[in-house]
Amino acid sequence: MINAEELSSLRGDHPLDEVSKVAEKKNWAKDGEPISRNYVQQPPLIPHKIKGYQINLKFNKCLSCHSWKKYRESGATKISQTHFKDRDGNDLAEVSARRYFCTQCHVPQANAKPLVENTFKPVDAVKN
Amino acid sequence: MTLGKKIFSGTLITGFILGIIFWGGFNWTLELTNSLSFCTSCHEMRDNVYPEYQNTVHYSNRTGVRAECPDCHVPREWIHKIIRKVEASRELYHKVVGTIDTPEKFEQYRLTMALSEWKRMKSVDSRECRNCHDYESMDFVDQGRRAVKAHSTGLDEGKTCIDCHKGIAHQLPKGWEEAAAKAGL
Secondary structure: OOOHHHOOEOOEOOOOOOOOOOOOOOOEOOOOOOOOOOOOOOOOOEOOOOOOOOEOOOOEOOHHHHOOOOHHHHOOOOOOHHHHEOOOOOEOOOOOHHHOOHHHOOOEOEOOOOOOOOOOOOOHHHOO | OOHHHHHHHHHHHHHHHHHHHHHHHHHHHHHHOOOHHHHOOOHHHHHHHHHHHOOOOOOOOOOOOOOOHHHHHOOOOHHHHHHHHHHHHHHHHHHHHOOOOOHHHHHHHHHHHHHHHHHHHHHOOOHHHHHHOOHHHOOHHHOOHHHHHHHHHHOOOOOOHHHHOOOOOOOOOOOHHHHHHHOOO
16 A cells, blocks of 8 residues: 555645645736847747737738838837748748748747746847 | 596506516516627527637636627617617528528628628727726726827827727638728728
């Protein structure tokens, strides 16, 4: 026979008959100023909420503020020229398919502690 | 009491009672047809717009206050409500003829419906939104940066909620931006 206290499973060494500790929930950060970038070519982090934003074949909500047509009105940073290039470097008239799903590269932030320590420091010359 | 008087007051009382029953029943029917479960009793509504709405802030949010289909689509004041209900009997006709009875047909007809809904909302200065969201009671300090900017300028310029908040409860169809711009919505 195994004693419950001695058994450590994925659940931790928490006795089965006790209520387990509730994991801390992470909250998305509120809308804020643009977050400074750490290196050249970094996809900038999203400094605002994006919950519920539709990005599919029919409509891309991000572009309703970030497109070249709309950025002035919305006050958003316009997507850069790179987003119109296909993989062979040709310039397209619309956002390239490989840049259409914005959240593949751009992510919003939560109040989460980094899982591992990171000592990366940007080179002074390209800091902003 | 003479016979004539008896009949007269009898009719009056019966009329009165019938009136109550009719009136109550009428309002009861109105209430019954003013719920999420009624709206989603048709598969046209249940299969297309309902699941999308379930992923939005008006279905589930921090405070647990829910906005249901009639809150946005059916006016609250009695007279506007009756008018919308009479209009909505059109939906019964389309139900019978099967205008949107498959997902493909729904998608095809969606832009038409969206445009008509935007037109209705714009014409009443987004009344149904404002039933819950009062501009006067918004605390700009608590709102996000983008919201504050848009609200403090946009609303002053005479814009209304639906001008900026399209697709708040459902997915938007392809080509809606051009269509809305063309219709001045």
